[in-house]
Amino acid sequence: MASQQLNLLRSANQAELVGNTAPPNMARVPDNLLKIASPSGFNLLNTKSDTTASDAAAASCRAYKDITGLRQLQKDQLNKTHFQPGCGWRYKPSNGINPEISQGAFGTANGPINAASGSPDEVSGGTAWFWDLNKAEKNISAKTCANASKCSQLGLLGRYTEVCGFCKSSGAMIPVVKSASGTLYTARYPKDRGLLCPTSDIVTAGTGKCPTDGFANFTGSTGLPKNGRGDLNEAFGSLRPSRGNPKEGFANLTLNDLDQCSEPPLSRDCVVLSARMAGCSDEGTLISALNAAPGTGDYDSVLKTNPAFTAYKSVAAPGITSAILKDGSVALTTALDDFGSLVRNSQSSNPKLALSARDLCVRKGAFDDYDFCSEMTAETLISSTNIKCVQQDWQRRGGSAQGTGYPNLAGWAGKRYQEYLDYTMAIMYDMNSQEKLTNSMGIKQFIGSDTSDGQVNAAPLPMNENTRGAETVWFDLVDAYNQNSIPVVLGCMLRMAKDRSVLNGEVLPSFNGWQELKNKHNFPSSDNKAYTSAFEIRSTVDEQMKFAIGTDDGFMLSVNQNPFEGTQHKGNDWGSWRYQPPTAYESGFYPIRSEKTGGKNTIVTKWFNGYGEAYSTFNIWRKSTNGWRRGADSEVYLTQEPLAPWMQYEICTRPNKWGTYTGFLEKRFNGPSAYHWSSGQAFPSFDVNTSAVVYQTDQNLRKEVPGKKAFMTFNSSSWWQTLCNFHVNGFKTLTMLVRPVANLANGAVVPVFFHTNLKTFISGFNMINNNGQYVFSFTAKAFDKLLCSTTVTPVMNEWNFIVIQYLGDENGLRKITFHCESLKRLELYHVRCQFSWALLANQNISGSPLIGTPGSHNPDNSGWFMFGASTAEMHRKPGMWPWSAMGFKGDVAWLHGFRNFLDTEPLLTSEIKQTWISRWPRGNIDGESK
Numbered sequence: 001m002a003s004q005q006l007n008l009l010r011s012a013n014q015a016e017l018v019g020n021t022a023p024p025n026m027a028r029v030p031d032n033l034l035k036i037a038s039p040s041g042f043n044l045l046n047t048k049s050d051t052t053a054s055d056a057a058a059a060s061c062r063a064y065k066d067i068t069g070l071r072q073l074q075k076d077q078l079n080k081t082h083f084q085p086g087c088g089w090r091y092k093p094s095n096g097i098n099p100e101i102s103q104g105a106f107g108t109a110n111g112p113i114n115a116a117s118g119s120p121d122e123v124s125g126g127t128a129w130f131w132d133l134n135k136a137e138k139n140i141s142a143k144t145c146a147n148a149s150k151c152s153q154l155g156l157l158g159r160y161t162e163v164c165g166f167c168k169s170s171g172a173m174i175p176v177v178k179s180a181s182g183t184l185y186t187a188r189y190p191k192d193r194g195l196l197c198p199t200s201d202i203v204t205a206g207t208g209k210c211p212t213d214g215f216a217n218f219t220g221s222t223g224l225p226k227n228g229r230g231d232l233n234e235a236f237g238s239l240r241p242s243r244g245n246p247k248e249g250f251a252n253l254t255l256n257d258l259d260q261c262s263e264p265p266l267s268r269d270c271v272v273l274s275a276r277m278a279g280c281s282d283e284g285t286l287i288s289a290l291n292a293a294p295g296t297g298d299y300d301s302v303l304k305t306n307p308a309f310t311a312y313k314s315v316a317a318p319g320i321t322s323a324i325l326k327d328g329s330v331a332l333t334t335a336l337d338d339f340g341s342l343v344r345n346s347q348s349s350n351p352k353l354a355l356s357a358r359d360l361c362v363r364k365g366a367f368d369d370y371d372f373c374s375e376m377t378a379e380t381l382i383s384s385t386n387i388k389c390v391q392q393d394w395q396r397r398g399g400s401a402q403g404t405g406y407p408n409l410a411g412w413a414g415k416r417y418q419e420y421l422d423y424t425m426a427i428m429y430d431m432n433s434q435e436k437l438t439n440s441m442g443i444k445q446f447i448g449s450d451t452s453d454g455q456v457n458a459a460p461l462p463m464n465e466n467t468r469g470a471e472t473v474w475f476d477l478v479d480a481y482n483q484n485s486i487p488v489v490l491g492c493m494l495r496m497a498k499d500r501s502v503l504n505g506e507v508l509p510s511f512n513g514w515q516e517l518k519n520k521h522n523f524p525s526s527d528n529k530a531y532t533s534a535f536e537i538r539s540t541v542d543e544q545m546k547f548a549i550g551t552d553d554g555f556m557l558s559v560n561q562n563p564f565e566g567t568q569h570k571g572n573d574w575g576s577w578r579y580q581p582p583t584a585y586e587s588g589f590y591p592i593r594s595e596k597t598g599g600k601n602t603i604v605t606k607w608f609n610g611y612g613e614a615y616s617t618f619n620i621w622r623k624s625t626n627g628w629r630r631g632a633d634s635e636v637y638l639t640q641e642p643l644a645p646w647m648q649y650e651i652c653t654r655p656n657k658w659g660t661y662t663g664f665l666e667k668r669f670n671g672p673s674a675y676h677w678s679s680g681q682a683f684p685s686f687d688v689n690t691s692a693v694v695y696q697t698d699q700n701l702r703k704e705v706p707g708k709k710a711f712m713t714f715n716s717s718s719w720w721q722t723l724c725n726f727h728v729n730g731f732k733t734l735t736m737l738v739r740p741v742a743n744l745a746n747g748a749v750v751p752v753f754f755h756t757n758l759k760t761f762i763s764g765f766n767m768i769n770n771n772g773q774y775v776f777s778f779t780a781k782a783f784d785k786l787l788c789s790t791t792v793t794p795v796m797n798e799w800n801f802i803v804i805q806y807l808g809d810e811n812g813l814r815k816i817t818f819h820c821e822s823l824k825r826l827e828l829y830h831v832r833c834q835f836s837w838a839l840l841a842n843q844n845i846s847g848s849p850l851i852g853t854p855g856s857h858n859p860d861n862s863g864w865f866m867f868g869a870s871t872a873e874m875h876r877k878p879g880m881w882p883w884s885a886m887g888f889k890g891d892v893a894w895l896h897g898f899r900n901f902l903d904t905e906p907l908l909t910s911e912i913k914q915t916w917i918s919r920w921p922r923g924n925i926d927g928e929s930k
Contacts, residue, residue, distance in 0.1 A: 054106065054113065054114075057085075057106045058105070058106040058113075058114055058120070058121065059349065060087075060106075061073075061086075061087035061088075061104035061105050061106040062103055062104055062105065062106075062120060062121075062347075062349060063104070063349070064087065064103065064104035065102065065103045065104070065344065065347065066102050066103075066159070066344065067102070067137065067140060067141050067144065067160065067163050068163075069103075069104065070089060070102070070104075070133060070136060070137045070140070071137060073087055073089075073104055073133060074133045074134065074137070077133070085106065085107065085108050085113065086106070086107075086108075087104045087105065087106060087107075087133075088104070088105055088106075088107045088108075088109075088111075088112065088129060088130055088131045088133075089102075089103070089104055089105070089129070089130040089133060089136040090102075090103055090104075090105050090112065090121065090123060090127055090128070090129060090130075091127065091128045091130060091136065091139075091140055092125070092126055092127040092128070093126075093143060094279030094280070094281070094343065095253050095276060095279065095281070096147070096253060096276055096277040096278050096279035096280070096343075097144065097147045097156075097157060097158065097160065097255075097277060097278055097279060097336070097340060098158075098278055098279035098340045098343040098344060099140065099144075099279065099343075100279060100343065100346065100362060101127055101347055102140060102347075103347050105120075105121040105129075106121065107121070107129075107131075108131075109131040111123055111129050112129065137175075137188075138175070138188075138189060138192075141163055141164070141175035141188065142174075142175060142195065144157075144160050144163065144164065144175075145157075145160070145163065145164035145165075145173040145174060145175055146173055147254060147255055147277075148164065148166075148173050148255050149173070149254055149255065149256055150166075150255075150256075151166035151168075151203055151210035151211065152210055153255040153256075154166060154203070154204060154205040154210075155205045155333060156255050156258070156332065156333060156336055157205070158333070158336050158337045158340045159337075159340065161204065161205035161206065162176075162178060162204065162205075162206075163175060163176065164176065164204070165185050165187075165197075165202045165203060165204045166202070166203045166204075166210065167187075167197035167201055167202060167203075168201040168202075168203060168208075168211055169197060169198065169201045170197060170201075172194070172195075172197075174187055174188070174189075174195045174196075174197055174202075175187075175188035175189060175195060176188055176202055176204065183207075184199055184207075185199070185202050185204050185207060186199050186202070187199075187202070253276060253277060255277065257273060257277070258270070258273060258274065258277060258332060261273065261274065261332050262332060264328065264329055264330055264331055264332075265327055265328040265329040265330075266324070266328030266329075266330065266332065266335060267328060268290060268293065268294075268296070268299050268328065270328060270332070270335075271290060271299055271324060271325070271328050271335060272287055272290050272291065274332060274335040274336050274339060275287055275290070275335075275339045275342075275361075277336060277339075278335075278336050278339030278340045278342070278343055279339070279340065279343040279361070280339060280342065280343060280360075280361040280362070281361065281362055281363070283362065283363055283364060284358075284359065284360050284361045284362050284363060284364055285303070285306055285308055285309065285359050285360045285364045286303070286309075286342070286360040286361055288364060289302040289303045289306065289309075290302075290303075290325075297326075297327050298326065298327070299324075299325050299326065299327070299328065300325035300326065303325065307367060308355075308356045308359035308360055308366075308367040309356075309360060311352055311355075311356040311367060311370070312342075312345075312353070312356035312357055312360060314352075315350065315352050315353045315356070316341070316342075316345060316353060316356075316357070318338070318341065319338075320338045320339070320342065321334055321335075321338055324338060339361075342357050342360060342361045343357075343361055345357035346358040346361055346362055351370060351371065351374060352370055352374070352375075355367045355369055355370045356370070372386075372389070373386070373388075373389030373392060373393070376389050376390075376417050377417065378416065378417055378418035378421070379416055379417070379418070380416070380417040381414060381415070381416060381417075382407075382409075382412045382413060382414065382415050382416075382417060382420065383409075383413060383414075384409055384413070387407070387408070387409045387412065387413075390407045390412065390417070390420055391406070391407060391408075393420075393424075394406060394407055394424065397424060397428075398446070398447070399424075399446045399447060400446070400447040400448050402447065402448030403444070403445055403446045403447050403448045404444055404445050404448065405423070405427060405445035405446060407420060422829065425829050426829070427442050427445050427446050428442070428446075429442075429829065430442030430445075431443055431446060432909070432913065432915055460917070460919075461637075461638070461640065461641060461917045461918070461919050463538050463595070463637060465496075465497070465498050466496075466498075466642070467637050467638045467641070467642070468496065468497040468498070468507075468635065468636070468637055468638075469494060469495050469496035469497055469507045469535075469636070469637070469638055469642075470494075470495060470507045470508050470533055470534065470535035470636050470638065471492055471493070471494050471533065471534050471535070471638065471639070471646060472492065472493045472495070472508065472509055472531050472532070472533040472534075473489065473490075473491070473492045473493075473531060473532045473533075473646075473669055473685075474489075474490040474491060474492075474493065474521070474529065474530070474531050475487045475488065475489055475490060475529065475530040475531065475532075475608075475673045475674075475685065475724075476488040476490055476528060476529065476727075476859060477528035477529070477530055477608065477610070477673065477674050477683055478528055478859055479528060480527075480528050480608075480609075480610035480611065480674060480676065480677050480683075481610065481611070481676070481677055481678075482676070483676040483679050483681045485676075485683065486723075486724065486725055487530070487673050487674070487683050487684065487685070487724050487725070488724065488725045488726070488727050488859050488862045489685070489686070489724050489725070489726045489727065489730055489862075490727050490729070490730055491727060491729060491730030491731070491899070492646035492647070492730070492897075492899060493521075494638075494642060494646070494899060495507040495508070496642070497633065504633075505632075505633055506632035506633060507535070507632060507633065507636060508533055508535070508605075508618055508631045508632045508636070509521075509531055509533065509607070509616055509618075509632070510616065510617055510618065510630065510631070510632040511614065511615070511616055511617075512615060512617065513613065513614065513615060514526035514527075514612070514613055514614040517529065517614045517616075522810075526609075526614045527609070527610070527611045527612070527614075528609070528610060528611070529608070529609055529614065530606070530607060530608035530609070530673045530674045530683075531606070531607050531608075532562075532604065532605070532606050532669050532673070532685065533603075533604070533605045534602065534603070534604050534639055534668060534669070535602075535603055535636040535637060535638065535639065536600065536601055536602050536603065536636065536637045536638070536639050536919060537592055537601040537603060537620070537622075537635075537636060537637075538595055538601070538635075538637050539592050539593075539594055539595065539599075539601070539622075539624065540594060540595055540596065541594050541596075541624065542591070542592065542593060542594045542597075542599075543591075543592045543622060543623040543624050544589045544590065544591060544592060544622070544623050545589070545590050545592050545601075545620055545621060545622045545623075546586065546587050546588060546589050546590065546620075546621045547574070547586070547587040547590075547618065547619065547620055547621070547631075548584070548585065548586045548587070548618075548619040548621070548628065549575070549584070549585050549586075549616075549617065549618050549619070550582060550583070550584045550585075550615055550616070550617040551575075551576065551580070551582070551583060551585070551607065551615060551616055551617075552580060552581055552582040552583065552609060552613050552614060552615035552616075553578065553579045553580055553608055553609045553610060554575070554576065554577040554578055554579065554580070554606075554607065554608050554609075554674065554675075555575045555576055555577070555585075555605070555606065555607050555616070556573055556574070556575035556576075556577050556605070556606045556607075557573070557574050557575050557587070557603065557604070557605045557606075558572050558573050558574070558603075558604050559572055559590050559601060559602070559603055560572070560600065560601070560602050560921050560922075561604070561655070561922070562604045562606075562669070562670055562671045563575065563577075563604060563605075563606050563671060564671040564672060565654070565655045565670075565671065574587050574588075575606075577606075577675075579610055579677050581613065582613065582615040592622070600919055600921045602639055602919070602920065602921050603636075604669075605618065606671070606673070608673060608674035610674075610677050617630075618630070618631035618632065619631055620634050620636075639668070639918065639919050639920050640916060640917065640918035640919065640920060641916055641917045641918070643898075643900060643907060643910075644910075644916035644917075644918065645735070645896035645897055645898050645911070645916075646897060646898065646899055647666060647669075647686075647731075647895075647896060647897030648666060648667045648668060648894070648896055648897075649664055649665065649666050649667075649688075649865075649894060649895040649896070650664065650665075650667055650709060650710075650893070650894045650895075651663070651664055651665075651695055651696075651697065651709065651710035651711060651712060651893075651925060652665055652667045652923040652924060652925060653922075653923065653924075653925065654670060654923065662695055662697065662925070663688070663690070663695065664688065664690070664693070664695070664712045664720055664892070665686070665688060666686035667920065667923040667924075668920055668923070669685060669686050670685065670686050670687065671685060671687075672684060672685060673685040673724075684723040684724050685724055686722065686724065687722070687723045687724070688720060688721065688722050688723060689720075689721055689722075689723060690718075690719065690720040690721070691717075691718065691719055691720075692714075692715060692717050692718040692719070693712045693713065693714060693718045693719075693720055693868075694712065694713040694718075695710060695711075695712050695713075696710055696711050696712065696713055696891070697710045697925055704799065704823075705737070705799070705893050706737075706823075706893075706912060706913050706914040707913075707914035709893050709894065709914065709925075710893075710925045711737075711739075711891045711892060711893040712891065712892050713890075713891050714867065714868045714887060714888060714889060714890055714891070714892070715889055716750070716869065716886045716887055716888075716889055717869055717886065717887070718867075718868045718869060718887060719866065719867065719868040719869045719870070719887060720866065720867045720868055720892075721864050721865060721866035721867075722864045722865045722866075723864070724864065725757060725859065725862040725863050725864050726755065726862055726863065726864070726865060726897075727859075727861055727862040728755075728761070728763075728806050728808060728812075728813040728861050728862065729806070729808050729812070729813065729861065730897065731806050731897045731898060731899070732805065732806060732807075732898055732899060732900050732901045733803060733804070733805055733806070733897070733898040733900070733901055733902055734755075734803070734804040734805075734806070734895065734896065734897055734898075735801065735802065735803050735804075735894070735895075735896045735898070735902075735911055736753065736802045736892065736893075736894060736895045736896070737799055737800070737801055737802070737823065737892070737893035737894050738752065738753075738794075738799070738800050738802060738890060738891070738892050738893075739797065739798060739799045739800065739890050739891040739892075739893075740752070740767055740774070740794055740796055740797070740800070740888055740889070740890040741796070741797060741888075741889040741890045742769075742774055742796040742797060743889050744767065744768075744769035744774070745769065746769055746770075746771055746772070747768075747769065747770070748768070748769050749766050749767070749768045749777075750766060750767050750869075750886055750887055750888045751764065751765075751766050751767075751866075751868070751869070751870060751887055751888065752764070752765055752766060752767050752776065752867065752868075752887075752888045752890075753765060753802075753865070753866070753867050753895075754863075754865075754866050755863050755864070755865055755866075756863040756864070756866070757860070757862060757863035757864070758863075759860070760782060760783055760860040760861075761781070761782045761783075761860065761861055761862065761863050762779075762780070762781050762782075762863070763779075763780035763781075763787070763788075763804070763816055763863075764778070764779070764780075764866075765777055765778040765779070765818065767794075767888045773793070774793070774794060774796050775791045775792065775793055775794075776791065776792050776793075776794055776802075776818075776820060777790075777791050778790050778791070778792070778804075778818035780816040780818075782813060782861070783860075787813070787815055787816045788815065788816045788817060788818060790817075790818050792818065792819070792820040794820055794822070795822040795824075795825075798822055798823065798824060799822070799823040799824075799891075799893070800820055800821070800822055800823065801820070801821055801822070801823050801826055801912060802818075802819070802820045803818075803819040803820075803839060803902065804816065804817070804818055804819075805817045805818075805819075805839065805842060805843060805901065807843065807844075807845045808845065809845055812858065812861055813861055814845055815845070817842040819835070819838060819839060819842075821835050823912070826912050832905055832908055832909060832912070833905055835908065836902070836903075836904065836905040836908045839901065839902055839903070839908070840901075840903055843901045843903060865895065867887075867892055867895075868887035868888065869885060869886055869887030870885055870887070896911070
């Protein structure tokens with residue numbers, strides 16, 4: 001829980017950068033719709049806010065409630081700093097045992113980030129904000145325990161009976177904590193003179209024996225009110241509010257005031273008093289209705305028809321025991337517990353439960369804010385009472401009332417809500433179509449604009465805070481002094497400028513020494529590291545730029561190409577690619593081409609070090625800024641949308657030192673990662689080796705492939721593999737598009753795809769013919785530990801979309817899952833949803849980490865990628881697998897790697913249809929969509 005929560009908080013810091021403290025989440029509104037909807041002279045894309053991450057972080061914080069939740073939060077957030085956003089605590093006491101608010105909230109030391117009026121994290125009207133969680137717990141638990149003044153009252157504290165104890169030696173109520181054995185209680189704050197107590201002197205509701213109170217058992221005229229048990233005229237005489245101050249008197253309410261309510265049945269006044277003691281206010285519907293009911297029997301006569309009371313009964317589990325409000329024939333503890341649950345439910349994440357409880361307990365009328373549209377289900381029939389809910393959903397998705405498809409009662413009355421949802425998804429599908437007429441008709445239906453004369457579907461990558469940042473691929477060279485060393489691609493780190501709390505907001509690597517490199521990036525060692533960074537300089541005017549670097553060891557930079565490609569822009573490489581002590585360099589001037597003229601200024605940098613010192617600084621000078629700025633926090637932008645695959649092996653054309661050629665290559669990162677310190681032999685990065693593969697680039701053959709991509713064809717002797725190893729923690733998701741041919745003899749088993757090092761790690765699948773039934777058999781093993789074994793049925797001779805999910809954390813890989821579905825079936829919305837749900841259901845990280853892994857960068861948790869037949873080199877190695885020399889026959893269109901899971905249907909659709917937005921300047925085959 002702790003590591004997952006920390007990742008949530010780290011990815012949610014964009015909330016701090018938005019001027020509106022509670023901005024609407026525009027993540028689901030397509031950029032092309034915002035562009036069309038923009039008034040003259042104003043671009044709504046610049047105001048687009050995606051609060052998905054911060055909303056998730058806020059919900060994560062709110063899940064911690066009450067004292068037990070506060071204690072758990074302290075454990076889950078041990079490393080929180082004063083400056084880094086995280087979970088703080090909101091607290092608002094009531095006049096009784098249970099606080100009105102005691103709940104976590106996402107924020108900073110200054111307060112909750114989402115603290116606007118009416119928000120779930122609002123801080124106003126006496127609500128306190130605690131950033132120091134230890135201080136919060138001490139204050140809250142001490143106040144809670146003080147509600148009981150006598151040992152015999154411990155049982156009336158309800159859920160706090162395990163939080164509070166009575167100290168026989170001091171006579172004080174103190175916060176306590178259960179021992180590890182679960183049989184003893186100790187003082188929670190033994191260093192506080194007022195809250196300490198020997199363990200042997202502590203009495204709780206379940207342990208120990210209370211001493212005689214001295215006055216608790218008095219009888220006779222001096223012990224009871226003159227009218228007998230249950231008559232609270234004397235108690236209420238001192239507590240009833242005056243007309244001038246309706247709250248007067250209740251601030252000092254204690255459990256002593258319930259002494260005359262110890263035995264059932266409870267009078268109406270006892271029921272009212274127990275509601276107050278639990279924490280409810282006279283301003284709520286509950287106490288107001290009880291006071292208006294008759295004094296004997298049917299205390300709930302006024303409540304029965306109240307909408308808030310009806311709603312609360314329908315969702316609260318448990319609710320209020322019916323006998324409490326009927327005639328009071330329950331124990332006092334039952335009433336206190338039920339009303340205590342009512343107080344706590346006022347902060348529930350379920351809006352119906354929270355608002356109905358708040359209406360009953362805190363403020364009459366709160367339930368009027370409940371959104372009944374949230375109760376719409378797939379089977380709900382659309383009618384005059386809920387058509388507004390349908391129209392609200394339409395507009396929330398980005399649609400307009402001017403759209404020709406805008407839902408109205410005349411067209412939708414009597415239809416199921418699911419029919420409306422399917423209708424809107426079909427329009428969304430049309431708007432993403434590459435066919436111009438279909439695309440323009442979808443937009444006209446949704447927002448009413450006629451775009452038949454424009455290419456609205458070809459949306460550009462926006463230039464705003466959601467794209468300001470850079471991508472960096474990290475390598476472990478393993479041993480720069482060994483020319484046979486096989487580097488490991490550790491993964492691709494995406495850093496956004498808006499995530500200011502991560503690495504001081506650095507979007508590009510920057511470190512002054514080996515210790516800083518190691519600490520910033522959590523490497524076990526700083527030796528033998530290398531990186532390749534990609535980003536873009538974007539400008540609205542033509543201007544110039546130059547670079548200054550400090551490096552130890554090698555550094556190279558190129559504009560609109562990777563370093564060492566050499567054949568596209570000769571002389572465009574700049575840097576010092578050698579082993580050296582810390583050295584400073586300054587480049588000449590490079591032109592920056594303006595956005596207005598379609599200019600692209602993609603920068604690719606490479607850096608490496610062997611053993612010893614590590615140093616990398618990068619500065620940019622631009623004419624428009626007229627000064628040097630750190631590249632780590634300057635105006636650099638992503639070259640593609642953030643959730644697109646960072647690794648993209650496809651058929652593409654690449655220039656390099658051997659010349660320009662077409663192959664199944666990584667489209668963005670290629671070339672050497674470093675070189676052997678003495679021989680000069682280059683260490684590879686994304687380079688590949690292959691044999692007997694045919695590249696299909698004819699446009700007529702590519703019509704069925706998303707994006708009209710080219711593909712490679714395998715026969716039984718074909719093979720393709722990478723020269724570097726790829727770490728399992730470098731990916732959350734691998735996808736591939738494969739078209740297998742049914743040509744195997746009965747019982748034959750042939751490899752299709754594997755990720756392996758043939759020693760400690762293997763993951764992949766074979767194709768098997770079982771009496772004419774073909775299957776993909778997937779198996780994953782690490783250190784002889786079985787991670788996954790499953791069999792799926794592909795559609796033969798057709799394209800199949802395959803997803804492999806790697807589930808791991810900072811300790812290493814934990815689980816792998818395998819999924820397959822035909823591309824044709826995935827064109828159906830309901831099939832995509834089902835496939836998306838299957839992926840989502842298998843994205844929970846569980847299981848122990850791999851045996852023998854000291855951390856997430858262990859090279860043993862890596863391997864190369866391979867398609868097709870095994871090579872002679874593989875047969876010479878002692879392996880974990882009975883390799884077949886013959887491979888499958890069929891086609892492969894892509895192999896993609898993601899930093900994230902495909903956890904939503906729109907993300908899955910973008911990958912299936914290949915509609916990712918990119919500004920990468922080269923690599924595509926003619927006619928292929930960018």
